[in-house]
Amino acid sequence: MNATLHQPVIEIDKLVTHYGTTEILHGIDLEVHEGEIMIIMGGSGSGKSTLLRYLLGLGIPTSGSIRLLGQDITRCDADAMYQLRRNMGVAFQGGALLSSLSVVENVMLPLREHTKLDEKTMRIMARMKLEVVNLGGYEDMMPAELSGGMIKRAALARAIVMDPKLLFFDEPSAGLDPVVAAELDELILRLRDAMGMTIVVVTHELDSAFKIADRITVLDRGHILITDTVTALRASDNERIQSLLNRTPSKERLEADAYMDRLTAG
């Protein structure tokens, strides 16, 4: 697939963010093209979850810009953001289904918010999406009655109910058994092929990442190490990338004095 033919739908430019006084992301540049599956990968503490939060417009960055579908979400007003949200779907790591609503009510929520369809039409549309994620027949259950994999699929159904142009998926396979995780990977590929969505997946699962990725971005301590295809990533000679791929523990080099200071500090 030739990515240069496509318009970038996500453009991140020199993104710097802070948590309290600690700088988390140190100037991130990233472009995602239309119809692409981009995997954001990295170990814990690499800043990948933070990057996702800012991509979703859930935080105000210190500097830099994030353009989604041509709209700079760090500067646009609430109404523009509201319009943009119709074209964005998000499946959170823990599902984040509203626990007071049944599965189908949860899936209908974006329709209720953004459309003026009548109740019956919304219910049918929600059921269709539940069928897509193989949850037909579970519509009247409450989120608390579902298993982990079912919650993730229900969350995915809710994310795609508006047929968004952009789909964000946080840790699709975390905490799932390999079979269910593989099913979710298939589902993500199918969604891209059938609906032409641009999909951003944040994960630390290598197998799943290699299976579905068009391109992979590796984040490490708030920096992007590489953004490239799976083959290029595998061929990379960067030490930290290789240690991530081969699951070798990172050996942090520390001066003896600095180490002593750290132990005796305070």
Added chain:
Amino acid sequence: MTEASTSWPAKAHSGVEQLGRLSVRTVEELGYTGALLIESLYWIIIGPFKRQPISVPAVFAQMMSIGIAAAPIIFILSFAIGVMLAIQGIHSLKTFGAESQVVVGIALSVTREFGPLITGILVAGRSGSALAARIATMQVSQEVDALRVMGINPVRYLVAPALLAMLVMVPTLTFLADLAGLFGGAVYTSVELGLSYTAYLDRSLAALSVNDLSQGLVKSGVFATIIALVGVSNGFQVSGGAEGVGRVTTRAVVLSISYIVIADMIFTYFLNR
């Protein structure tokens, strides 16, 4: 380094620093709560014009859990307060041989003070805590984030209905508490002094003015705002998982009861000038 940090100036310094941090935090929280109030009112008033109205079923659901479900316990507690006031009133007025004046005392103190106060404290404990825990849990499980990315403003979806329901139900419950308190007083005086219910009612109505009742109801509106806002602002500011939910819930109840008592004092002072 370690010696210096325990020396006297350093201790005083850290004390001042803590005081400073506490003040900053208090002002910050006050501002945050105020912003929540303004935003809720914005959605209640402007929302329908922007085709983003607050959900009426949500308001009614909240009204059910805040109001209707609390009615029996409010009735019982207020009745008990009425009886207590009658006992104490008769006991202390006996000194002056003016036991029959107890009716006036009960009527005024229940409608002006005890009705609103007992309702406020009970609703804070019952519904303020539930509100804080619900929002905190939603915050922890990313449900609030999910609402935001769906374009559903959490203040409009969660805060405004709760505030509206509180503003309707707390004064309503207060009115119920007034009636129950007066009834409690009537039952005890009829037993103790042999005063008939009609006579009690007549003398209560003669003693009461509209101002007495409305004073109580105005205060209950203020309490409703305090309970709703303290509950939700603590809920949103949760950090640290399940333990955090427990912590903010406790904090919400303690703070709203404290604010209610303090606000009661302030309002009573100004309303009686």
